[in-house]
Amino acid sequence: MSPSPIFDESADWSSRDARIARLHTLIDELEGLAERYEISGLQARRKAIKGLRSAPREIFAVRKRTKDWAFHRGGRGELQFNAGVDILPNGQHAFRIGVGFSLEASRFFRELELLLPHIARFDDWMAANPDAYPDLAMWHYVDDERSKDYRPGPVDMDFVERALQTRRGFVFLGDRQPLGQVDLDRALGVMDRLLPMWDWIERGLVERTAPAEVGAGGGGTEATGDDAEERLDLTRGRQINPRRWGQATTVQRVIDVELRHAEIQRRLEARLQAEGWAVTVEATIGRRRVDLVARRAGEMRFYEVKVAGSARTCLREAIGQLLEYSLWPGATKPNRLVVVGERALTEKGRAYLRSLATVLSMPLDYEQLTLD
Missing domain, CATH: 3.40.1350 (Trna Endonuclease; Chain: A, domain 1)
Structure with missing residues (x-):
């Protein structure tokens, strides 16, 4: 498969408006390429797991294009696939893609405690797969105070407590690329690698399942059909x-x-x-x-x-x-x-x-x- 880099190296990203416009252009392009990837079936999975009446085609929710972030449709109350404008360790503006939990209260989602079972299952998955994402990074912020990048692992409970107190927290696991040099196939590949984790977390809150170990081939969804192992x-x-x-x-x-x-x-x-x-x-x-x-x-x-x-x-x-x-x-x-x-x-x-x-x-x- 040939890569699909989206280059715009000459742009001046010092303008917030320019960064936001760039982000939503990238998301539009990503949606168009997604059909070649497992992540394109995210909404169909949500429909099956949660008993929804319909499954939209698009991964991401209808967006206010004034925001420097976006998450998948229905993602507010679960582990969300998240895209946004971010910063690389060298200070360069970046495109962010991965998964996260938003512990920030909004008019439509006030009961942040409902996310705790999802976070606990995320922790179980990461404990079972400590070396699954060595090339990705985690970080979090509470009340606009951002942590440094750290190795992927369970969510720090001190962070969760502080976020619940302030109602302004976010934790993220994923990848970043320079905002002017984005390879969307790489971004979609990251989403595919994180999809088994999302599936296990969200499916498991309906039917408790053990965390699958992610092998070198990146598999990991559990058998749940009529032929599932019964031993x-x-x-x-x-x-x-x-x-x-x-x-x-x-x-x-x-x-x-x-x-x-x-x-x-x-x-x-x-x-x-x-x-x-x-x-x-x-x-x-x-x-x-x-x-x-x-x-x-x-x-x-x-x-x-x-x-x-x-x-x-x-x-x-x-x-x-x-x-x-x-x-x-x-x-x-x-x-x-x-x-x-x-x-x-x-x-x-x-x-x-x-x-x-x-x-x-x-x-x-x-x-x-x-x-x-």
Whole structure:
């Protein structure tokens, strides 16, 4: 494939208007070239994952061409593909392309805390793939104070706390090129490399999946169709660090869903082990994970943890996963399924479980485990 450089080296980029005009010209050109790349299917993926009624052709949202940035349609409340005017380490104006989280409140998006589960999954992906993007860079700003570039990795929680306090933060992972010498094939290639991460993060908030390791070929989307791997693997569990909860701030303990989820897993694991169960945390089934698998004296139980405002919501979110893990053809069938949540089960909830017991081929229970 021949490169598609867009040169304009003679322009004077000292004018903000000139830089903004250049950015939107580049985005228009990028949209025209995107059909040769996987990223062209971003909106179709969003439609499938989120159950949207339609999928626009364009990657980027309808733009106010007075802004020096743009993000993909629907990207405000998720990991967003982001393009913008930036600065290279040498001070030269640059074209930025990559992914980021905007922790800046706006008239249309005020509940920044809704991004926390997305950030937590970004962290999980980066922890599983620490060397996936050696040629890219990360940086962030809070209240117009910009960090230096740093090696790609999990998002710094201190940054998240400061950004939530000021409501003016942004973190970015990606590539930059001199604004006058932009190779759009290179830019689209970066977007393609980041697409498996986006897919895993956003798909996983609908159905919890384990982070795929990015190989040299740049693959990484998980199998989710009828032929997905169903073999239960109890040798690749996860160890949860108890210090994460002990060292967490009050804000983190309240709003960080993934932190609360991990602490419930840790306490449940300790309780089951004290009762004589052998426990595997996040046992894998292909590229999906069961939160806990407990075994004792020929009995096996699957536990699914949910952090939600009611036991009813926990049951709604967990039951489908547990049934698929245990009843899909080829799956390992446990003796009991257990949903775990922080809220107490109501009498109507108990009646619901009794009704399910009349149609399910294995017992299904709910257990309350509180952190506060």
